[in-house]
Structures are given as C-alpha cells and as structure tokens.
Amino acid sequence: MAETAEDKDYEILTPPTNLRSKVRVLSPREAKKFDPVKAAEAAMSRLSSHFGSWMVNETVTLNQAWENVPPDGLSEETIAPLFHAAHNIKGQALTLGFPLVGQVAASFCHLIETVPSPEKLPRELAGRYVEAIRAMVMEGAKDEGNSTGVELLETLESVTNEFLKQFPAEPETA
Numbered sequence: 001m002a003e004t005a006e007d008k009d010y011e012i013l014t015p016p017t018n019l020r021s022k023v024r025v026l027s028p029r030e031a032k033k034f035d036p037v038k039a040a041e042a043a044m045s046r047l048s049s050h051f052g053s054w055m056v057n058e059t060v061t062l063n064q065a066w067e068n069v070p071p072d073g074l075s076e077e078t079i080a081p082l083f084h085a086a087h088n089i090k091g092q093a094l095t096l097g098f099p100l101v102g103q104v105a106a107s108f109c110h111l112i113e114t115v116p117s118p119e120k121l122p123r124e125l126a127g128r129y130v131e132a133i134r135a136m137v138m139e140g141a142k143d144e145g146n147s148t149g150v151e152l153l154e155t156l157e158s159v160t161n162e163f164l165k166q167f168p169a170e171p172e173t174a
Contacts, residue, residue: 055096059137061085066130074118074126082126083112089133100149101136104129104156111160116167125159132156 093102141149
C-alpha cells in the first residue's frame with residue numbers, strides 16, 4: 001500500500017524561488033556593454049581595502065582556537081576548531097592577498113590531517129604554526145617577496161616533513 005500525505009507526521013513546504021524579482025534585467029544595449037570579468041574585478045577592487053582586516057580576523061579565530069588547547073596536549077575536541085580556522089585561512093589567503101600565509105596554513109592542515117591522532121601532534125610544532133601565521137599577517141608577509149616569511153615556511157615544512165616520516169602512508173586499495 002502506498003503511503004499518502006495523511007500517513008506522515010510532517011509536511012514538506014517548498015517556498016517559491018523567484019530570482020527574477022531579485023535582479024534587474026539588462027537591456028540589449030546594456031548587455032552588449034556588460035563585461036562580467038571587469039565587473040568582478042571592480043568589485044574585488046572595492047573590497048580589497050578590507051582584505052587585511054579580514055585576514056586579521058581569521059588569525060584571531062585561529063589564535064582563540066589555540067588558546068583553548070590545554071597545556072597537556074591536543075585532543076579531538078581541541079583540534080577540530082584549530083583545523084577549521086587553519087583551513088579557512090588556507091582557502092581565503094590567496095583571495096585576500098596573502099598567498100604565503102595560505103601556504104603555511106596548508107602545511108599546517110596537512111600536518112593535522114596526516115598525524116594519526118591529535119595526541120600524537122606535538123603541541124610545540126602546532127604552536128609554531130599558529131604563531132607563524134599570526135606574525136606573517138601582522139607583518140604583512142604576503143608573498144615570495146618576503147624572505148623572512150619564505151624562510152619561515154620552508155623551515156616549518158621541513159620540520160613537518162621530518163616529523164611525518166614516522167607515520168608512513170597507508171597503501172591505497174583499488
């Protein structure tokens with residue numbers, strides 16, 4: 001026997017979506033002149049004055065997550081917000097003009113993802129990543145032109161790669 005709407009304890013409501021009421025349709029003449037890439041670049045240019053403060057906000061979130069890590073080490077509960085904050089920085093850094101910071105955050109995310117459990121992640125190494133990201137944003141170490149930032153990235157990656165050698169990658173099954 002088929003189930004009818006009366007047999008259910010709920011009802012699914014689908015709100016109408018009328019996107020046309022949210023946008024202005026361009027006239028053929030306006031449409032001919034409209035360049036979506038140019039419009040996007042102009043919007044990014046208007047927003048770019050806020051990029052630095054947005055990156056600072058992201059580092060504040062990372063720092064707050066780090067401050068919640070107890071001195072005795074990391075756990076599933078404390079690593080999740082730390083990873084989430086680092087992952088956000090990794091994803092937003094290039095757009096916000098901090099590609100070097102994004103590389104450091106990517107290396108930190110790789111470390112967190114590769115270590116078999118949060119308890120095995122050295123607190124000191126995690127702290128160095130948090131401090132490096134904070135310092136690079138505060139000092140404006142945005143790209144490869146900042147030799148101190150590049151050296152910091154290379155050092156962290158080297159230490160991370162050396163540390164991760166103790167956790168061999170599991171072979172993938174087909």
